Amino acid sequence: MDPLSILFAANACVAAIKQGCKLYKDAKTSFMEVKKTVDEVVSDARAVRSFWQKLFGTGPKPASQAKSVAKKKEAYVAVDETQVMSDIVTQLTKLFRLEEQLATHIREEEEKSRNVYDPDANLMEAALQRVLAQQQMAELIVTVRETMVYQSPPELGALYSKVFEMRDVIRAEQDKARKKRDDESWQRKEEERLLRERQAYLLATFLFLLYMWLLLGLLHRIGK
Numbered sequence: 001m002d003p004l005s006i007l008f009a010a011n012a013c014v015a016a017i018k019q020g021c022k023l024y025k026d027a028k029t030s031f032m033e034v035k036k037t038v039d040e041v042v043s044d045a046r047a048v049r050s051f052w053q054k055l056f057g058t059g060p061k062p063a064s065q066a067k068s069v070a071k072k073k074e075a076y077v078a079v080d081e082t083q084v085m086s087d088i089v090t091q092l093t094k095l096f097r098l099e100e101q102l103a104t105h106i107r108e109e110e111e112k113s114r115n116v117y118d119p120d121a122n123l124m125e126a127a128l129q130r131v132l133a134q135q136q137m138a139e140l141i142v143t144v145r146e147t148m149v150y151q152s153p154p155e156l157g158a159l160y161s162k163v164f165e166m167r168d169v170i171r172a173e174q175d176k177a178r179k180k181r182d183d184e185s186w187q188r189k190e191e192e193r194l195l196r197e198r199q200a201y202l203l204a205t206f207l208f209l210l211y212m213w214l215l216l217g218l219l220h221r222i223g224k
Contacts, residue, residue, distance in 0.1 A: 003133040006102045007140075013095040014140050020088040021152040027081055028153050085159065088148075092160070095144065096167050100174075102137055106130050 001009075109130065148160040 001101060001105070003102060003105060003129060006098050006105070007133060007136055010095055010098045010102075010137060010140050013091045013098065014143055016091045017088055017095070017144055018147050020084050020091065021147050021156055024081060024084045024088070024156060025152055027084065085156070088156070089159070089163065092144070092163050095140070096163075099137055099141065100171070102133055106134065 145160060145164075149157040
């Protein structure tokens with residue numbers, strides 16, 4: 001993917017994360033408001049029942065009260081918080097993967113710039129594209145952090161911290177694996193170079209011996 005496509009997909013991830021955080025926050029707030037209302041209704045029902053029991057020994061049936069309360073609670077709590085959090089984690093994973101793809105693309109472009117001469121290359125344009133792509137991706141990561149840590153319930157902030165820490169662990173592992181791959185690739189290329197040098201040396205030696213043999217044969221014939 002080119003940087004523009006990566007940033008477009010990253011913006012979509014950030015929008016989904018912000019929407020998920022808002023949904024989770026609204027669900028959490030609504031539940032707490034409803035829970036408070038339910039507690040008050042139950043408390044009032046108990047007081048009314050106690051009052052009528054003292055006067056006449058009867059009162060409203062607890063089961064009917066509980067049933068009406070349960071229906072009221074279900075009418076407000078309709079969001080699966082676990083699913084919302086799972087969706088946020090999915091989008092975070094995609095975002096961090098896109099960030100790594102962008103970093104990989106930039107590394108490849110830098111490697112290409114160091115090893116392949118392009119007379120038509122616009123150095124200022126290339127530098128500007130790299131800087132802007134890195135800057136925009138960094139801003140998206142900051143937006144996600146601020147949304148989850150400062151504008152959402154505490155559990156989402158804790159989730160972001162854990163995911164961010166795990167991302168750093170995985171990145172370190174990937175950097176180590178990449179270095180190992182590059183070292184193995186360099187070693188393999190070095191072995192191939194040495195093999196070609198030995199083959200060239202053997203070929204040169206063979207040709208030299210063949211030349212000497214022909215030369216000695218020619219001198220021997222001339223001597224006769």
